[in-house]
Amino acid sequence: MLDLARIGGLLGECKPGHTLPQDLYNSPEVYRFDLQAVFAGTWLLAGFSCEVASARNYLALTLAGSPVVLTRGMDGVLRGFHNACRHRGAQVCPDGAGRRARLTCPYHQWVYDLEGKLVHARNMQPGFDPAGHGLRPIHVREVAGAIFVCLADEAPAFERFRAELEPLLAPHNLGNAKVAYENTLLERGNWKLVMENARECYHCATGHPELCLTFPIDDLGDTMAQGGNAHYDAFAARVRANGLGIGPYFGPWWQIERFPLKAGHLSLTIDGKLAVNRLMVDADTADIGSLRWAVEPHSFCHSTADQTVYFSAMPIAPNETVVTCKWLVHKDAVEGVDYDVERMTHLWNVTNMQDRDLVENNQRGVNSFGYVPGPYNGADESYVKRFIDFYLDTACRYVSARAGFEP
């Protein structure tokens, strides 16, 4: 029951290079639109192959309020489904990971196989067609140990993204990873404010004293790292010598690039030392900087030699967003021996909480009767503009396909 004329009108008011009009940050109707038009229409970075590694494993999770389940069949193939029973719509698998030969709905025990086929529906009437009532599939792709899903009937093109990500990410060996830790944080702000925050470091110098110890905030601009200096050139030579690509690659909904940390630092930790002794990358040095790979509209990852950190923002209300973080390490790394969870997670935990405060303060100001869209910083907020451009493109395409006018 979306009023696309009204929403299209709002989209039409957007001013290039500026933050969005107020209603786009706090109206309940826009919130429902965003879920449908943006989250349900694009590729999302749902998780990692290691979370559903073997035949019969499943992983159930809720994306933008919508439950999905990923299964690994006996054929080793990963498949995805809307996690809603075709009988009366109950959630078939509880959120979380597990192992099952069949998926049985907890309500009336309709049974689906791992390919989504309905194999048993107790006592249904003659004329009922099981073949028409399998779990509805979603699009799934695995790339070098990362899982991407799209909930739309027709998914956007994926192959250029795969071609750009795979060579850079593969050496990080996520296929042999495990999730060493995972947590969530509630932010009382619109999801777009969370993502604008996550897409710039203009606030880092004062906002993130800990992150700035290792993160090269002075070098950020149109890409994550500026070449043409000795530090960068040494980094580039070193990683190339280890067969690691650099990028950068920018697509309509992704950014992929390897960049150097501040000199002498090996990982995104408080002290720049490794978080994990057991490396994930097979290289003759751990000094390979970080591979940042980000997927609009909700996520980014940093892959250093020792770990991959995953960040994903999911809207749960017009002014509430849940951020999920995961820390992936080599599956043979031993907690307490090769890594310490507290030490490994400290930097991103403090950084995320600092960002939460900034986002919530941003939301308060955006609610002002006096709020007007303001200009992005051309250099320091170029990734925010990418995010906003993606949001507006996606939203306008949705409206024009359905409402017959161009916002």
Add this chain to the structure above:
Amino acid sequence: MLDLARIGGLLGECKPGHTLPQDLYNSPEVYRFDLQAVFAGTWLLAGFSCEVASARNYLALTLAGSPVVLTRGMDGVLRGFHNACRHRGAQVCPDGAGRRARLTCPYHQWVYDLEGKLVHARNMQPGFDPAGHGLRPIHVREVAGAIFVCLADEAPAFERFRAELEPLLAPHNLGNAKVAYENTLLERGNWKLVMENARECYHCATGHPELCLTFPIDDLGDTMAQGGNAHYDAFAARVRANGLGIGPYFGPWWQIERFPLKAGHLSLTIDGKLAVNRLMVDADTADIGSLRWAVEPHSFCHSTADQTVYFSAMPIAPNETVVTCKWLVHKDAVEGVDYDVERMTHLWNVTNMQDRDLVENNQRGVNSFGYVPGPYNGADESYVKRFIDFYLDTACRYVSARAGFEP
């Protein structure tokens, strides 16, 4: 401020024999529509005569967010009113039962008699007409100790329902009952999901191990019990010998039928033994099965020889419903002697909590982007279809009477 065109459009999308479209289960606008079109337009089972037994007793309660008060006048007649002062609308009686000669508004002390007449309005201006400012009446009916109310100006026909219920319910002697216990449960699901759950036992075999000890789930179908076997025939002969009717009676908004429990069981308790030693029914045996009487869209009761258990679901938010249960026993039954509250309530308490979990899981799945209406089971969900048919009939009638089109 309901947009009936939009809601009518949704109603028009409903597919016979299938669950409802997603918006009907979770849109805030449909929630407000349901209160107005469905709850405020039909007969509701509000409570029991014994809760407002004598002259000067009152019972105040909130139905679908709307406060009402029932009073027993000096003439013994039960009357009902919207519990909103005709001055500035304050709630006149606090929710609960009590005894008063007059109803005095707590805000500015306007005084109403038990027939709703405004008898004092302090210091009102000349020209103010007290006769035009009595409490607004609601429709009230008493049937064999049960109280039915309708909040609409014009109530649906009642007499066929009375004619069918009264003979079957009267022997249960609710006029001499008391409420031995009452509790409420919050379910985070749309009220229609709560009621669909309450109208079928397709989920009982796995969902309600305790209930299945006494409840004849294998015999359920188009009615609560299938004849043509020795167990049923013996039950039928026994209850008829005691002058007890069986039914079944199905009306547009009710179902009434007596059915046998599993062999050897006398009451809906964990062990099938009586919950109360003092019987309510005057019969030569307690082995009379259960009289199920249900009123759309919100309630059902089970009357066994010893007790009547009442279940009522009330929406409080789009995805929140409060379930109220009452256990009625003979008014002379003594707690601790004739019945034990813990033992008496155990079966329905566990059953309701199991249903709460099923409903909340159902709601999560219905929220899926991939949710599509699914087919009801012709045999096991025939009562769910009755509920849905009642809902759609009532909703469509409301829309067509006001918006001038047939959804």
Add this chain to the structure above:
Amino acid sequence: MLDLARIGGLLGECKPGHTLPQDLYNSPEVYRFDLQAVFAGTWLLAGFSCEVASARNYLALTLAGSPVVLTRGMDGVLRGFHNACRHRGAQVCPDGAGRRARLTCPYHQWVYDLEGKLVHARNMQPGFDPAGHGLRPIHVREVAGAIFVCLADEAPAFERFRAELEPLLAPHNLGNAKVAYENTLLERGNWKLVMENARECYHCATGHPELCLTFPIDDLGDTMAQGGNAHYDAFAARVRANGLGIGPYFGPWWQIERFPLKAGHLSLTIDGKLAVNRLMVDADTADIGSLRWAVEPHSFCHSTADQTVYFSAMPIAPNETVVTCKWLVHKDAVEGVDYDVERMTHLWNVTNMQDRDLVENNQRGVNSFGYVPGPYNGADESYVKRFIDFYLDTACRYVSARAGFEP
């Protein structure tokens, strides 16, 4: 995204001399309308000069969900701004009082001077115009130590109000006051029900036993005090002899009048004795009654010889309102010596909590399906009618200016 046609329709249903239609008290859309049309378009009593007394002081607060900041410049002039950064809209100053030479946004450190001018915006692109990105001003007026703000682009006329308030309030010497205590109370009722409650004493006799000890509830009517009796005449002579005006003055959005307390009482306290030994008024007696000055749609104050008590209601949700109270005393009064906070605040604290219960009960009744607008009491609720008239005038003017029709 307000639907002014719908809201205008509701306004058109209002019946003179009666409470409002139900939707005006509980629809989410009307709530958003009220913020925009009423709170953002009128003069609000935001606080007191003593809260931002000297050059470089600031006071930040949230009015109707919208953050504002008041600053005192080096020139001693008080200015007000929307407290939303012109970059990405973050709240620049946290709510509360403080002292700063510049206002620096906590997000990316854009710096504004105390006149709102943007004086630094780190690293912004060539072509960015700082002059066009100062904090957006709001209208501010100081009257005898009270601060009034208006968030609209064009503020309603102020001068007649100033001319009427200033002579009566000036002797209370608020310029030399301090806020001795401040608290807030959440009321689960629409803000208009809170204000209707605050604008009448028809409920005082039974609702406020403590307040009635000192408050002359029997004398209330078209003004706060009826003349023509010995008590009033003596009061009038006494205050005039001290050069104190009486009024009354009624404007479209204000009421100002001095009235006597019950005989023998000096202040609005439980026992009628002074709350503060150090007086604020320079008079030969403390027996000067109370100056009530009230500003629609949200506030009233009582200024007795010893203190000024401030009451302000702010909507935070359709059915939630926060009431803020402040107690102002002479700045040289010493806590524990000249006044005791518990004793000083007791009367209004109990009164406010009694009103909270009345308002919440009122809201419950107004939610009834049977609610219909009821008649105000001509004498005892004349100030409620003023409030409602102001509300409807303001709301209708907003609609007719924007939607092109008269509700």
